[in-house]
Amino acid sequence: MKGIIAGVLIGIAIIISIFFIFRKKVYLSPEKQxxxxxxxxxxxxxxxxxxxxxxxxxxxxxxxxxxxxxxxxxxxxxxxxxxxxxxxxxxxxxxxxxxxxxxxCSRIRGSEIAFEMGEIYRIFYKKIDEAISLYRKAMKLKTKLEWILKSYQALSLIFYEKGKIEEVIKMNNFIIENFKDRIDEDFYHLLNVKAYWRIGKVKDAYNEAKKIKDYNKVFVKHEIIFWKVITNFEKNNSFAWRMLGNNYFRLGFKDEAKEVWRKAELLKRKEKLKK
The missing domain is CATH 1.25.40 (Serine Threonine Protein Phosphatase 5, Tetratricopeptide repeat)
Structure with missing residues (x-):
């Protein structure tokens, strides 16, 4: 009996020795790594x-x-x-x-990798749900603004194609709330104006339009929907009517432009008479 126990103990000792020898060869301390x-x-x-x-x-x-x-x-x-x-x-x-x-390693360049993985699923495998999940992850990780915005753009494209405009608005608000010091807020408010207009929420579109601080920015001046929204609620705003006319003309609708310009001119004259 003692011989059996001794044999078992020797066997265990050999196994433990082999384990530590193997571990010593394979394992490296963090410094050595x-x-x-x-x-x-x-x-x-x-x-x-x-x-x-x-x-x-x-x-x-x-x-x-x-x-x-x-x-x-x-x-x-x-x-x-x-x-x-x-x-x-x-x-x-x-x-x-x-x-x-x-x-x-997601905290280092996670947004970039998640975005690129999303692109693989969307473009090459046509697995849109997987792509959406990864784009959202890229936005959530917030490791670099460039990749967050690229993910936002990819998601916007998907949701616009699916007609999920409310989702686009949510994403615009996410960008505004989380990166307001690093983006042009007016651009994203304008996207919301267009999105609300598309789904028939004209009052919400107007409320969003009022958040835009600078009407002289090119992307605001050249957005016909913005001026349609403003003139819809500010009937006596001669400047807004004139800008709407400019956009009609720029887009090739010359007759509509002339009609709107006449309205703008009449309003401007009334404003002068009041003064």
Whole structure:
């Protein structure tokens, strides 16, 4: 009996020893990971510069696997994503890498990767629901305004095509509320004006129009719907009628332009008489 117990204990000891020997060989401390990752990353970049993409991929994958504590892990996942994204036959692999990136590194360039994944699903796989989910994720992560706005534009396109105008308005409001110091608010209020007009909510369109601060901006001056909304509620606004006429003329509706200009001129004369 003692012999059996001794044999079992010896077996356990051998297994534990093998485990620690294997762990010592495989496991690297965070400090060692950073050193190794820096060396490997430079090596991978040189392979890329020489056009040896296969070797570069192997090195980037090695960094991802062996050096999770390193800064180069994020860089390697980022590189791998775009290498695979640029190859039509490797788009599934790109999505796999993208999911890994969003799992571990989303706070760094998450909006960019989520947007690009959304584009793959929308353009190449025609999976619109997956694309919408990723565009929303890109907006939610808020890592860089450029990719948030690109996601917004992609979502707007999808929702306009589906006739979901209320969703477009929600997105415009999201952009205004979250990035008001980094965008031109007037542009997004104008988009809301057009959206409300399209679904017949004319009063809401007018309320949105009143939020626009500068009527002299080109995109405001040249938007006929904006001036239609204003003149619909401000019947005696000669300036608004004149701008509406200008837009009719610019779009080639010369007869309508002349009629509106006459109305603007009459209103202007009345204003002068009141003074």
């Amino acid at each position: 950073k050193v190794l990752a820096a060396t490997l990353y430079e090596k991978a970049k040189k392979f890329e510069e020489k056009g040896d993409i296969k070797k570069a991929i192997r090195v980037y994958e090695k960094i991802v696997k062996r050096c999770p504590a390193s800064y180069q892990r994020e860089l390697s996942l980022y590189k791998l994503f775009y290498i695979y994204k640029d190859k039509l036959k490797k788009l599934k692999k790109a999505l796999e890498i993208g999911r890994m990136y969003l799992m571990y």
